[in-house]
Amino acid sequence: MKLVLENITKVFPNRNKGEEDVVAVNNFSFEIPDGKLVGLLGPSGCGKSTTLYMICGLQKPSGGKIFFGEEDVTNLPPEHRGVGLVFQNYALYPHMTVRQNILYPLQNLKGDDKLSKEEMLKRTLEVAKLVQIDNLLDRKPSELSGGQQQRVAIARALVKMPRVLLLDEPLSNLDARLRLQTREEIRRIQKETGITTVFVTHDQEEAMSISDMIVVMKLGIVQQIGQPQRVYDDPANLFVAKFLGTPPINVLKGEVRGGMLFIGEEAILPVKGVADQPVTVGIRPEGFVLDERGPLHCQLSGVEVMGRDVSVVATHEASLNPVIRSIISAESGVDTTAQEIRYSLKPHKVLLFHAETEERIPVEV
Ligand code: ADP
Ligand code: MG
Numbered sequence: 001m002k003l004v005l006e007n008i009t010k011v012f013p014n015r016n017k018g019e020e021d022v023v024a025v026n027n028f029s030f031e032i033p034d035g036k037l038v039g040l041l042g043p044s045g046c047g048k049s050t051t052l053y054m055i056c057g058l059q060k061p062s063g064g065k066i067f068f069g070e071e072d073v074t075n076l077p078p079e080h081r082g083v084g085l086v087f088q089n090y091a092l093y094p095h096m097t098v099r100q101n102i103l104y105p106l107q108n109l110k111g112d113d114k115l116s117k118e119e120m121l122k123r124t125l126e127v128a129k130l131v132q133i134d135n136l137l138d139r140k141p142s143e144l145s146g147g148q149q150q151r152v153a154i155a156r157a158l159v160k161m162p163r164v165l166l167l168d169e170p171l172s173n174l175d176a177r178l179r180l181q182t183r184e185e186i187r188r189i190q191k192e193t194g195i196t197t198v199f200v201t202h203d204q205e206e207a208m209s210i211s212d213m214i215v216v217m218k219l220g221i222v223q224q225i226g227q228p229q230r231v232y233d234d235p236a237n238l239f240v241a242k243f244l245g246t247p248p249i250n251v252l253k254g255e256v257r258g259g260m261l262f263i264g265e266e267a268i269l270p271v272k273g274v275a276d277q278p279v280t281v282g283i284r285p286e287g288f289v290l291d292e293r294g295p296l297h298c299q300l301s302g303v304e305v306m307g308r309d310v311s312v313v314a315t316h317e318a319s320l321n322p323v324i325r326s327i328i329s330a331e332s333g334v335d336t337t338a339q340e341i342r343y344s345l346k347p348h349k350v351l352l353f354h355a356e357t358e359e360r361i362p363v364e365v
Contacts, residue, residue: 008064039211084157238358273364287349288326294344
């Protein structure tokens with residue numbers, strides 16, 4: 001089932017005189033296609049959870065409409081929306097077993113939705129199998145690892161067969177290895193069930209790795225929506241470019257003169273169709289090529305070996321960050337004793353931004 005947000009806004013009125021209202025979500029419109037997993041991504045406080053709570057009905061929008069399929073659910077209470085919700089802190093009932101925790105939402109079904117005892121147990125076992133905790137049904141939450149507890153929370157969210165699954169930073173409490181494993185699990189479960197899913201995270205790598213589409217937010221405003229790779233390759237503005245990618249994009253001051261990009265006095269690349277102007281230049285770490293005759297001269301600070309690749313750390317007067325970090329194949333043989341290092345650049349890894357508005361400036365290819 002598709003999920004449609006139409007001009008959704010949420011304003012929290014200020015509590016103290018003289019302070020402004022908080023616009024947590026500002027005019028958010030988006031259609032999530034049926035059966036897709038969408039990653040809602042942005043720094044802390046940008047309005048991700050508020051958006052999720054409006055989708056599930058725990059918070060009411062100040063403006064706009066929400067549709068599940070063709071049904072307007074804007075004023076429908078949460079229990080009638082058919083959403084499954086998973087939080088960062090699992091929120092399991094500590095005194096109940098895993099089985100009882102998963103059963104609980106079914107026991108609360110009323111009227112026509114009421115199920116027989118056998119049906120409830122059958123469903124519980126099914127979802128427990130799906131998230132691979134069927135061998136743990138008699139344990140209490142305290143007898144489980146963090147990753148297992150989160151699986152129970154996911155099972156509990158799925159047992160009512162929700163129309164939409166909402167996950168709010170579900171992996172944040174797990175250690176690095178479990179985080180990786182559990183995110184792959186979530187992807188598998190989502191694919192197997194085909195439930196339209198919104199996954200909230202502040203971790204760009206997490207969102208990029210499991211989402212069909214990502215929505216990047218800043219201060220309540222959607223910055224860009226698209227397939228992860230598209231957004232990475234073709235960011236709409238400097239904020240999005242900086243938010244996606246590890247190591248992050250390198251940012252330098254530059255200038256376009258006569259169709260040529262200059263960094264300092266060095267002529268770097270032809271940039272067709274760009275008017276003369278000062279620009280902010282973003283260079284992805286994988287966009288550097290070691291080249292004795294390359295136009296970009298940097299001062300070498302160090303080389304970090306990462307196995308297959310090396311990360312070369314250098315400085316440049318025009319850099320807006322303390323260092324420039326490039327990723328170079330270990331075989332390319334960096335002279336670690338050199339003072340200076342010279343690069344040529346892969347044109348499609350060099351992005352131009354308006355020096356003041358920080359909007360992307362397209363370059364003709
Ligand atoms: P995120 O989940 O992206 O970290 P939130 O959606 O929780 O962000 O919050 C967005 C903004 O709305 C923040 O500035 C936050 O302080 C504010 N906010 C969230 N909930 C409330 C509330 N109940 N009352 C007042 N302000 C709130
Ligand atoms: Mg949040």
